[in-house]
Amino acid sequence: MATLEIRDLHVSVEADNATKEILKGVDLTVKQGETHAIMGPNGSGKSTLAYSLAGHPKYTVTSGTVTLDGEDVLEMSVDERARAGVFLAMQYPVEVPGVSVSNFLRTSATAIRGEAPKLRTWVKEVKEAMERLRIDPAFAERNVNEGFSGGEKKRHEILQLELLKPKMAILDETDSGLDVDALRTVSEGVNRVRETGEVGTLLITHYTRILRYIKPDHVHVFAKGRIAESGGAELADKLEAEGYEAYTKGA
Amino acid sequence: MADNIPVGSTTEGAIQVGGDHPADARVSAPASYDVADFPVPHGREEEWRFTPLERLRGLHDGSAVADGGIRTEVYTPEGVTQEQVGRDDPRVGRAGKPVDRVAAQAYSSFEKATVVSIPKDTVLTEPVRISVHGQGGTAFTHQVIEIGAFAEAVVVIDHTGDATLGGNVEYLVGDGAKLTVVSVQDWDDKAAHAGQHTALVGRDATFKSVIVTFGGDLVRLHPRINYAAPGGEAELYGLYFTDNGQHQEHRLFVDHDTPHCRSNVVYKGALQGEDAHAVWIGDVLIRAEAEGTDTYELNRNLVLTDGARVDSVPNLEIETGEIVGAGHASATGRFEDEQLFYLMARGIPADEARRLVVRGFFAELVQQIGLPELQERLIEKIDAELEASV
Numbered sequence: 001m002a003t004l005e006i007r008d009l010h011v012s013v014e015a016d017n018a019t020k021e022i023l024k025g026v027d028l029t030v031k032q033g034e035t036h037a038i039m040g041p042n043g044s045g046k047s048t049l050a051y052s053l054a055g056h057p058k059y060t061v062t063s064g065t066v067t068l069d070g071e072d073v074l075e076m077s078v079d080e081r082a083r084a085g086v087f088l089a090m091q092y093p094v095e096v097p098g099v100s101v102s103n104f105l106r107t108s109a110t111a112i113r114g115e116a117p118k119l120r121t122w123v124k125e126v127k128e129a130m131e132r133l134r135i136d137p138a139f140a141e142r143n144v145n146e147g148f149s150g151g152e153k154k155r156h157e158i159l160q161l162e163l164l165k166p167k168m169a170i171l172d173e174t175d176s177g178l179d180v181d182a183l184r185t186v187s188e189g190v191n192r193v194r195e196t197g198e199v200g201t202l203l204i205t206h207y208t209r210i211l212r213y214i215k216p217d218h219v220h221v222f223a224k225g226r227i228a229e230s231g232g233a234e235l236a237d238k239l240e241a242e243g244y245e246a247y248t249k250g251a
Numbered sequence: 252m253a254d255n256i257p258v259g260s261t262t263e264g265a266i267q268v269g270g271d272h273p274a275d276a277r278v279s280a281p282a283s284y285d286v287a288d289f290p291v292p293h294g295r296e297e298e299w300r301f302t303p304l305e306r307l308r309g310l311h312d313g314s315a316v317a318d319g320g321i322r323t324e325v326y327t328p329e330g331v332t333q334e335q336v337g338r339d340d341p342r343v344g345r346a347g348k349p350v351d352r353v354a355a356q357a358y359s360s361f362e363k364a365t366v367v368s369i370p371k372d373t374v375l376t377e378p379v380r381i382s383v384h385g386q387g388g389t390a391f392t393h394q395v396i397e398i399g400a401f402a403e404a405v406v407v408i409d410h411t412g413d414a415t416l417g418g419n420v421e422y423l424v425g426d427g428a429k430l431t432v433v434s435v436q437d438w439d440d441k442a443a444h445a446g447q448h449t450a451l452v453g454r455d456a457t458f459k460s461v462i463v464t465f466g467g468d469l470v471r472l473h474p475r476i477n478y479a480a481p482g483g484e485a486e487l488y489g490l491y492f493t494d495n496g497q498h499q500e501h502r503l504f505v506d507h508d509t510p511h512c513r514s515n516v517v518y519k520g521a522l523q524g525e526d527a528h529a530v531w532i533g534d535v536l537i538r539a540e541a542e543g544t545d546t547y548e549l550n551r552n553l554v555l556t557d558g559a560r561v562d563s564v565p566n567l568e569i570e571t572g573e574i575v576g577a578g579h580a581s582a583t584g585r586f587e588d589e590q591l592f593y594l595m596a597r598g599i600p601a602d603e604a605r606r607l608v609v610r611g612f613f614a615e616l617v618q619q620i621g622l623p624e625l626q627e628r629l630i631e632k633i634d635a636e637l638e639a640s641v
């Protein structure tokens with residue numbers, strides 16, 4: 001069973017010629033089949049955690065370890081991490097002019113699966129996945145994320161999640177910017193992947209809204225660059241009622 | 252995209268209505284066949300300000316002397332003729348006069364001009380091929396491609412090897428004819444190549460020019476379009492890949508002085524490496540008499556690494572309101588680390604991610620060019636350029 005282990009992770013960024021520590025000792029274990037919600041106020045470091053796990057070059061790990069099934073993730077390049085099974089659905093997906101969605105999906109599926117998917121079954125697979133997420137088939141020929149609305153970008157991220165079938169899915173604010181219908185559609189997509197039991201999910205969110213659709217096994221409150229409290233689904237209800245104030249007080 | 256323009260690059264550009272021909276103001280002397288009518292450029296003139304003169308290997312100041320070290324071979328399909336003619340042949344110089352010192356130098360210095368003629372009503376099934384191969388020498392050449400009324404042809408001119416070349420080409424496109432010309436600059440690293448490509452487009456004729464520049468130390472080409480009669484159409488496509496230390500300059504001028512003609516310009520370039528410099532000038536002039544003109548020009552640049560520089564200057568001048576359409580666009584953007592990260596985060600290795608983006612950048616243009624055998628060659632060449640990098 002695949003396990004992602006984060007131990008005492010410290011991460012900093014270079015900003016204005018100064019080094020700023022953002023993650024200050026994160027400890028977390030996510031097992032295949034589990035869903036962990038990470039909730040926290042703006043600027044607490046949630047996206048930094050997500051990017052650091054995916055290997056974004058802006059973030060420097062200064063200490064700590066991250067392993068996936070015992071393999072050192074921090075040693076891997078960005079593409080190696082993805083091929084090892086780490087998937088990041090981004091808070092702000094990037095536009096890639098000139099690269100069509102269909103070309104992009106096929107190229108990444110080929111990279112992740114280690115061989116080009118058979119064309120006939122692949123076309124069908126993509127078409128069905130797009131239908132389930134209510135993505136207009138015309139999107140296949142559009143350039144990646146170019147001119148997509150916020151909601152369309154998020155659906156496109158979840159489309160990739162469904163097609164690439166990672167071991168660990170990190171979903172960074174996939175719920176933000178979605179109306180209720182889109183939220184439901186996207187949540188259904190995530191749940192389809194979760195129901196296979198083959199993915200561990202790290203659901204990063206600011207609001208409890210999405211937790212009505214995607215039920216977490218564990219809830220962690222993220223504040224000031226670390227996990228401040230962990231609990232079950234009931235912790236989300238407490239946050240809903242009381243907000244993050246208790247965790248952000250004091251410098 | 253404003254925050255994404257690479258350091259040192261410029262995009263100027265203007266649309267002027269009325270006014271006093273800035274396109275003409277760009278030249279420091281009136282057009283002439285005689286090199287003596289042009290002062291030796293010193294580099295600050297409008298038309299030379301982007302060009303590193305010292306790398307012209309003397310093409311601009313008279314110090315370059317022809318030595319026969321360039322071989323030109325012309326392959327003509329059945330029905331097509333070629334002749335070597337003198338300056339007094341009426342077809343030589345007919346499409347237009349040289350407009351700068353280097354073009355005039357070439358015109359004043361060539362020994363014989365090559366005239367390739369495609370007779371009227373002839374529809375070629377294979378291209379005319381002209382191969383210009385440099386063996387380290389210097390040459391001044393003049394080629395005239397003449398296509399008769401309602402004939403259709405594709406001409407491919409290939410430039411390879413090492414050379415210092417001042418080469419002008421003229422296209423005389425007969426009424427209703429369709430001429431497609433592909434000029435490929437696939438020079439070795441040291442070559443210097445400058446020249447003027449002037450077309451005279453006949454009534455209801457279609458002229459399509461495809462300029463592909465990969466090689467050379469310095470390439471500076473000046474495609475110009477003149478219309479002989481109404482109904483003419485010019486499609487000007489360009490693709491360049493400028494790397495380490497290369498200077499590639501494409502200066503276009505479309506002179507709409509005839510009613511009901513069309514022009515469409517699309518130039519795209521990728522740049523990589525230290526001191527790669529691409530220059531694109533697009534001058535379109537719609538004169539008062541050119542009612543019913545329809546024109547659009549586009550230049551896009553993709554900068555793959557730091558240290559490369561683009562100067563892109565579209566310039567549209569309109570002297571009549573009675574036109575169908577006129578527009579221009581220019582954009583220079585960087586290949587972004589964020590794009591690379593996004594693609595790699597989906598398992599795609601860095602070199603493949605880069606290839607994907609660059610191919611995508613050129614894809615539409617390659618399709619528009621629409622010559623299957625060239626398409627493949629272009630994509631292979633683009634991939635090879637990328638492979639050679641970083």
Ligand SMILES: Nc1ncnc2c1ncn2[C@@H]1O[C@H](COP(=O)(O)OP(=O)(O)OP(=O)(O)O)[C@@H](O)[C@H]1O
Pocket residue numbers: 013014015022040041042043044045046047048049058091173206
């Ligand atoms: N590349 C960067 N350069 C400078 N500062 C950064 C960078 N990335 C993050 N930060 C800073 O680190 C802190 C944490 O940012 P992060 O994006 O991880 O927060 P977040 O919890 O995801 O917030 P939100 O809920 O708004 O998405 C913020 O103060 C942010 O300004």
Ligand SMILES: [Mg+2]
Pocket residue numbers: 046047048091172173
């Ligand atoms: Mg965030």
